[in-house]
Amino acid sequence: MHAGRPDHRIDLDSVALAHFMPMHLLMDGEGRALSYGPTLARVLGGDAMPGARFEELFDVRAPGGAVTVGDVLARAGNRFRLVPRNRVKAGLRGLGRRLPGGRILLNLSFGIDLISAVRDLALTDADFAATDLAMELLYLAEANAAVTRELRGLNLRLEGARVAAEEEAMTDPLTGLRNRRAVDLVLERLCAARAGFGLLHLDLDYFKAVNDTLGHAAGDFVLETVGRILREQLRSEDCAARIGGDEFVVIVAGRSDPKTLQAIADRIIARISQPMPFDGQIARVSASIGIARSSDMMVPDPTQLLAIADRALYAAKHAGRGRAVLLVSRGE
Amino acid sequence: MDALLLRSLQSYVIDTFGLESWKRICNATDAKVETFEPMLRYDPGTADRIAQVAADVLGRSVDAVWEDVGTYLVTNPEREGVRRLLRFGGTCYADFLHSLEELPGRARLAMPHLDLPEVTLDETGPDRFELRCQSHLAGLQRVLVGLLTAMADDYGALCLIAPGTDARTSITVLDSRHARGRRFDLALPEG
Numbered sequence: 195m196h197a198g199r200p201d202h203r204i205d206l207d208s209v210a211l212a213h214f215m216p217m218h219l220l221m222d223g224e225g226r227a228l229s230y231g232p233t234l235a236r237v238l239g240g241d242a243m244p245g246a247r248f249e250e251l252f253d254v255r256a257p258g259g260a261v262t263v264g265d266v267l268a269r270a271g272n273r274f275r276l277v278p279r280n281r282v283k284a285g286l287r288g289l290g291r292r293l294p295g296g297r298i299l300l301n302l303s304f305g306i307d308l309i310s311a312v313r314d315l316a317l318t319d320a321d322f323a324a325t326d327l328a329m330e331l332l333y334l335a336e337a338n339a340a341v342t343r344e345l346r347g348l349n350l351r352l353e354g355a356r357v358a359a360e361e362e363a364m365t366d367p368l369t370g371l372r373n374r375r376a377v378d379l380v381l382e383r384l385c386a387a388r389a390g391f392g393l394l395h396l397d398l399d400y401f402k403a404v405n406d407t408l409g410h411a412a413g414d415f416v417l418e419t420v421g422r423i424l425r426e427q428l429r430s431e432d433c434a435a436r437i438g439g440d441e442f443v444v445i446v447a448g449r450s451d452p453k454t455l456q457a458i459a460d461r462i463i464a465r466i467s468q469p470m471p472f473d474g475q476i477a478r479v480s481a482s483i484g485i486a487r488s489s490d491m492m493v494p495d496p497t498q499l500l501a502i503a504d505r506a507l508y509a510a511k512h513a514g515r516g517r518a519v520l521l522v523s524r525g526e
Numbered sequence: 527m528d529a530l531l532l533r534s535l536q537s538y539v540i541d542t543f544g545l546e547s548w549k550r551i552c553n554a555t556d557a558k559v560e561t562f563e564p565m566l567r568y569d570p571g572t573a574d575r576i577a578q579v580a581a582d583v584l585g586r587s588v589d590a591v592w593e594d595v596g597t598y599l600v601t602n603p604e605r606e607g608v609r610r611l612l613r614f615g616g617t618c619y620a621d622f623l624h625s626l627e628e629l630p631g632r633a634r635l636a637m638p639h640l641d642l643p644e645v646t647l648d649e650t651g652p653d654r655f656e657l658r659c660q661s662h663l664a665g666l667q668r669v670l671v672g673l674l675t676a677m678a679d680d681y682g683a684l685c686l687i688a689p690g691t692d693a694r695t696s697i698t699v700l701d702s703r704h705a706r707g708r709r710f711d712l713a714l715p716e717g
Contacts, residue, residue: 313713319617330632332712333614337636340607348565 215301216323217286221248223296225263233321234302237311241280252276255285263298266290276302284311304328309335368414369421372435377443380433381496384445390489392455394444395503396462399480399515401440408475415472416479423465427458443503450489452520459483459518467516482510483518490522527641527663531573531595532562534669537605538598539580551580574664589689592665596672600680612677613710619683619702623647623655623674653699660693667693682707 208229211218216233225248235242241251248263254276257269266274267290276286285307290300304311308331311317322328364376372380384391398420405413417440424434424444433445444462449455463481470477484506488494506521513519539548552560555576562568574588581588599608611632615625630642643661650656659670671689674697678685684704688696 309713310716313711313716317712319712329614329712330635333611333632334635336607336614336714337611337632340611341636344564348563351561351563 214323216321217302219248219251219300219302221263221298221300223292223298225249225298227251228297233317236315236317236321237282237284237286238278239280239282241278251279252286253279263290263300267292267298275305282311282314283307284314308332366421366436369417369436371421371424371442372433374435374437377433377435377437377445378496380445381499384447385488385494385496385499388494390448390450390487392446392449392458393486393488393499393503394446394455394459394462394518395484395486395500395507396442396444396481397483397507397511398440398442398466399482399511401479404477404479408472408477412472412475412477416470416477419470420466420481423462427462427465443500450487452487455485455487456518456520459485463516463518480516482507482515484508484510485518485520487520487522527643527661527666528568528570528573529562529564529566530640531663531665531669532568532576533564534595534599535573535577535580535591536562537602538595539584541602541604542594542598543584547583551576551583554583555579570662577665588665589668592668593672593675595665596669596674597676598672599669600673600676609677609680610710610714612673613680614712619678619681619685619699620653620655622677622681623657623697626657650696653702655697655699657695657697658693659695667695671695679705680708 206214208220211220211229212231216231217237218229218231219234220228220230222228227242227244227246227248229244230238230242238251248266249261254260254266254274256275257266260266260269260274273289274287276288278284278286285305286302287305288300288302290298292298303326308328312328312332319329364372364379366373381393398416401413401416404416417436420442421434421436424442428434428444428446431447433443433447435443437443444458446455446458449458463483466479466481470479484503486499486502486506488499490502491498502521506519509521510517510519536548539551549560557572557576577591578588581591584591599605600612601609612622615622615629624647626645627647630644633640633642643659643663643666646658648656648658657670657674659666661667667689671687674687674695675685678687682703682705683699684701686696686698686700690696
C-alpha cells in the first residue's frame, strides 16, 4: 500500500541500474546518451558512445513520425518500438520516462527478434536480467521445434502405415491380385468417368476336381498360377482381382472392341488350360469367361455390368466351358 | 510419459546394440510393435515392462539399462535437443539442479498433454541436494540418475549422485569447476 507513495524514492548507481536493466539507456533532457546498459551496448556496438543522440542511434518504427526521444515520449505515452541504425537485426521494444530533474530513462528489450539477436550477438544468459523471460522464450522455441519435428515424423510414419494398410485391404493375400473391394472401387470410378472398358468375369473349370483329387495345396497352387498368368497378360492400367474361391474379374481399361476383348480372353484361357505341374503331379484346369462392355450401356453402372458379365459367363459355361462369350446388352 | 521413455529406450538400444537386439526384445514381449511413438499414448507400466525384457535380453540389470538411457539422452550427438533444453536451466550445475523444479512447467508449455511428474529439489547442506521425483514409472529415478550424471559432465562439475529410497536422489557437488564444461550457445546456428 506504500507502492504509490512518492516519498519512497531510491537512488540507483549505474552498476545497480545495469544489473536490473541491462538494456537501459539513460539520457540527458536533450536526448544525449549518458550511460548504456551492458547488453544494449553490445547491440549498438561502436555507436554506444557517451553523448550520442537518440536519433543517431535509433530509427523509430512506432509511433509513426517520431524522430527524437522527445517526440517518442510525447507521442507514444511510454511505449515504443525502435531498430538500431547499425546493421544489427533486432527490433527493440521499450518504455521510457522523464525522470525528476529532467533526465530520460529508456528500458529496452528484444521483441520477437530475440533469437536472431542472441545468435548474431552471441549473447549469454548473463546478458539478461534474471527476471527476463528471454531464456523461457529461447527454450520454448527449441522445445516447439522439437515437438513439431516429432509430429512431422509421426505423420510420415502413420501415412506410410495407412498406405500399407489400404494396399493390404485391397489385395487378395493368396494370389497378390486385387480383391472384391478394389473391383467395386475401380468400377465405380470408371463408370462415373464414363470411361470405355471391358469387364471379364472368369471362373475356373474343373477346379473342384483338382482340390478333391490333388488336395488343397494343389488348389492353392492353381490359384496362384492363375494370378501370375493374369498379371502377365495385363497392362499396368488394367485391374485383375480374385473375387471368390475360383472366381476372377479382369477390367481391361480403354478397350471396347469385341475382337480385342475376345482375343485377350482367349489368350488367358489358353494359358490357364496348359497343364500345371505340382509336386510330381499335373493339375489341369481351364477357364470360362463372360465379357461385358461399358460402351454397351447408355449409363454404365457397376452392378448391371457385373450382372451382364455374369450372364455371359453362364452362357460360356453352358456352351461347353473353356471359352469366352461376349454378351451385348440390349436396352440396359 | 511412458511413450517418451519407450522411445528413448528404443533409440538407446538400437543405437548401442543394433536393430537386431531391439527386435529380439520386441519379440520377447507382448507389445506386437517394434516402434514406439513418442507422441502417442501407451498404457501406464508399459515402459517398465519393456525395460525389464530389455534388461533380460541384454543381460544387464534394469537399473543399469535405465541409467544408460538417461546418459544416452544427454550425450548422444544425434539427440542434442535434450541436452540443449536442459542447459537452458542455468549457467552452473547448481542452477541447473534448481531449474529442474521448473521443468514440468516448461515442458507443459511445449506439450500441454505431457504429464511430467513434479520435481522438488531441497538443498540439504552446502553443495548437497536432494531431488525428489515421484512417478508411477519405476525406471524414472534411474533415468534421472543417468541424466544428472551426464549433465554434471556437461557442466564440468564433479558430483556424487546416489539414488536412495522413496524416489529420492542425493547429489553432492564436490567440485563445480572440475573440468571445462561443454560449450553451450543460447541460439543454434542458423539453418
